[in-house]
Amino acid sequence: MPYLGPGLLELAAAPVPTTPEDLAAWLGRQVALPKRARGNCWAAAQYIETSRHRSTLDKLMATAFAPPVPPTPLHRALAAAAPPMIVDTWYDGAMRAALAGQQGWGEIQGCPHAKIGEMRWYRAWDAAGQECPPEQAAEWRTLLYKPHGGVVPAANFLLADSDYVEVLTEIDIQTPIPEDVRRRRAGGGFLFLGCRFHDQLLRSYARQILKRSGGGHLAVMGGIEMTRNERAFLEEMQIAVIDQDLPAFVTALAAS
Known part of the structure; x- marks a missing residue:
């Protein structure tokens, strides 16, 4: 099962931030950030939410990701598969x-709990973009799971430190992980494309999504200077590294 990171967008020359660091820099150009929040998109988002209100953060994120990103051939191949x-x-x-x-x-x-009265951990939409009960996922052949939210179809973003404090409090017992995600992951392993694990939050999320999966995980991470924590995480989760950079892997995949 594909597990896509922002690095995949480098194949598309995407007109949006393509790494957490890019997003932190973009937010810093919109709002003057204190030194402690610079360079970290989650801390930057928390500062904006605290000082300017949640609605300001959501509007900035909607603006940052408003330019449509055309699907790469790899996106289309994954969809067809x-x-x-x-x-x-x-x-x-x-x-x-x-x-x-x-x-x-x-x-x-x-989804975040920032909105008044919002107590859900996640929301679901059908192929037409209409919100639906998450239980409807049992009928779908393919489930697209975006654990941090997305600009479409409803500009829903999990980003600020406060969002993650709530989720990480519960994630070890899997409450924020949708039931259908748990069911489907048991059938096999994940192929990581465009992902990094150099940040503790990224590792925490991946660890909980992989929990009780079928194993046999692979990560395309050739040419990346990995951190010590990144290497330890890959070993811990038994993720084998494919030693090719992403463009070379995609070219080889298209030719096979």
């Missing part, structure tokens, strides 16, 4: 756009 689940960890809509011509799919996104 119709795997039981695609995990997409960035905020763009390229994977949803690639799936648009397919039948029998829908999307679940993690």
Whole structure:
């Protein structure tokens, strides 16, 4: 099952931030940030939410990811392959756009509790972009799971430190992980494309999504100077590294 990170957008020359560091820099150009929040998108988002209100953060994120990202050939190939689940960890809509011509799919996104009265951990939308009960996912051939939210179809973003404090409090017992994600992951392993694990939050999320999965995980991470924690995480989770950079891997995949 594909597990997509923001690095995949480098194949598309995407007009949106393509790494957490890019997003932190973009937010810093919109709002003057204190030194402690610079360079970290989650801390930057928390400062904006605290000092300017949550609605300001959501509007900035909607603006940052408003330019449509055209699906790459890899996005389209993944959509055509119709795997039981695609995990997409960035905020763009390229994977949803690639799936648009397919039948029998829908999307679940993690959602923040920042809105008054919002107590859900996640929300679901069908292929037409209409919100639906998460239980409807049992009928879909392919589930697109965006654990951090996304700009489409409803500009729903999990980003600020406060968002993650709530989620990480519960994630070890799997409450924020949708039931259909748990069911589908048991059937196999994940192929990580465009992902990094150099940040503790990224590792924490991946660890909980992989929990009780079928194993046999692979990560395309050739040419990356990995941190010590990153290497330890890959070993801990038994993720084998494919020693090719992403463009070379995609070219080889297209030729096979």
